[in-house]
Amino acid sequence: MADQTDIDRGPLPTRVDQVDLDVLENTLSFYIRVLDVAVSRDLDERLQGFEVARGKWKITALLLIDNHPGIRPSVLAEIAFKDRSAMGRILDQFEVHGLITRRVSAEDGRAQELYITEKGSALAAKVRSIVVQQSKDFFDRIIPPAEQDVVIDVLKRAYHRLREIQE
Amino acid sequence: MADQTDIDRGPLPTRVDQVDLDVLENTLSFYIRVLDVAVSRDLDERLQGFEVARGKWKITALLLIDNHPGIRPSVLAEIAFKDRSAMGRILDQFEVHGLITRRVSAEDGRAQELYITEKGSALAAKVRSIVVQQSKDFFDRIIPPAEQDVVIDVLKRAYHRLREIQE
DNA sequence: TGCGATGGTGGATCAATGCAACTATTTTTA
DNA sequence: TAAAAATAGTTGCATTGATCCACCATCGCA
Secondary structure: OOOOOOOOOOOOOOOHHHOOOHHHHHOHHHHHHHHHHHHHHHHHHHOOOOOOOOOOHHHHHHHHHHHOOOEOHHHHHHHOOOOHHHHHHHHHHHHHOOOEEEEEOOOOOOOEEEEEOHHHHHHHHHHHHHHHHHHHHHHHOOOOHHHHHHHHHHHHHHHHHHHHHOO | OOOOOOOOOOOOOOOHHHOOOHHHHHOHHHHHHHHHHHHHHHHHHHOOOOOOOOOOHHHHHHHHHHHOOOEOHHHHHHHOOOOHHHHHHHHHHHHHOOOEEEEEOOOOOOOEEEEEOHHHHHHHHHHHHHHHHHHHHHHHOOOOHHHHHHHHHHHHHHHHHHHHHOO
């Protein structure tokens, strides 16, 4: 067993504010992870009862199908960094709920084109406003607006750069 | 079915770079989510074979137990925004692998104190360097270092502010 | 025409998450 | 001081999601 008495680290940490985060304190990946958990949970609560609740990628898929009629499942999968089967299962759910339709592409018999239905489009409109409002509400409590803009700007470029690298 | 021909959105999007992200383009929560997926996957690959691979919170738990002898499971759960049962299962794994020991607290018979073992401490040292290096390597490819510092600074304060709010 | 690559599906496995019930202990309060 | 409420941790369970792999159909190209 490691020696537990050689260094005085102060009283036993029984409260969160007594704990320092070790090297994680200056590790960007840690903050990305922990904020992801918090913001995703908050969003899930706001989407209670909607067909797109739970799971990070249903929202993205729905909005993109709404905004890009004919988009392909494989493109959605690539955007979400998921494999095709995982995205396919999300689309199965959408189809069962009557949110989208799938058509075989005329140009490529292997590929599908995805189209939103009226019901799906109405849902997309609601979800769009909820998602935007939720992100704003959530981060307004913890990041000054001006700094939010800076972070979005940096992360946006990071995201697109990541896309470039992985292709 | 929604009208699919009323607006010309250009050619069918069959490639990722033809897709715009709709309102998500300026939604911070989207970037947090997508970068979390990417950085977490990258980290998992680097931790292949270690007892702490897979799952975001094993690393945090291990480092904090190493750095805070006697820390309590409930404190770890709170830091990770998880419930006590989920954290308890992680600690079960750690104990099975001989990385930590649990003792009943002398002050409070309900509570436990967690202590790292020699094996756990050695692992923590390795993991510490891997995690720091991984975050740096990963983000260095997609965010200029100076901007990384800005983002860390903002997100660090966001994280601590979130902690304050939720207590 | 044949062969490799691509798009999508289905199955199986594994891990994580969250909830509720339960025990034991401590703290509060009446 | 006895009863009630709160807290720490465990366990079981159901749901969900991620990942890997095999598989089928189709397309592109030699």
